[in-house]
Amino acid sequence: MHRITTAIDAGSFVNPLGAAAMVESGVIHGLGQALLWEITLRAGQVEQGNFDSYRLPRMDEAPAIDVELITSGAERTGMGEAAVPTVAPAVANALAALTGRRQRRLPLKAAPAEAV
């Protein structure tokens, strides 16, 4: 993952620097959801007990992120986590375009065992 480009229209922005930070960090969060976060069960027990086994994105996995703040003048909306749910579908589409195989489960895998 090299670059993610985002655009958000929240009507207007009281704190553009903070608003952009919400988008940047939402993208990182969304990448974790798309590619890393996974809780697995073995003999009825969760296998992940700490950050050595539960993977979160780290600094070297944070791509370049473009943030476009669009001021349309519409009624203001909130910014909290707004970017998060957009990332997994975008990454899944990019992977499908790259590999020709579409994955239906998260986290997405490099070599999908059950690609549809």
Next chain:
Amino acid sequence: MKRLTVNGKGVDIDADASTPLLWVLRDHLGLTGTKYSCGIGACGACTVHIAGKPVQSCVTELKAIDGPVTTIEGVSTDRVGKAVQEAWVKLDVVQCGYCQSGQIMAATALLSSPAALSDAEIDAAMRAALCRCGTYPRIRAAIKEAARALRSAQSGPLFNAPIDVGAAAASADSRRSGLPELPVCSPMQQV
């Protein structure tokens, strides 16, 4: 009893030799700026300096401490640490804040070494420090801003010059956020 130097002050610690430095700092000395998170050296939230080098205090035993300790409470007395903190404020890095003591200690240790500062070096030095909020892009930009401020301070008058990002981003009418170009990094490792 073990004699330590913490943030420039000598202190006598009456604790078992295997006590992790994290709990010496938090429980014995009341320095709660250093945070407990994973407890196994996997997340970096508890990072402090021993003799200027970053260590994860949750897995560093009292008996292993062989140099002066610096924590987030003391880092601003160091010119690099102060520059890092100022860059963090300028770029509004912090969100929930829990990991940020460790992030600032890791960044200060990185900028205290004379090595060049490529994106790969920033990534390698900061990889140990997890941030669940995902402030990595802002941390990377703030490290570069701190490095720029430190270079300017060495050459003189530009130290307090405003950075571009605040001014550009403060323009609410702008369609562009005005944020600085963020570096392209290595791909997510599992894909």
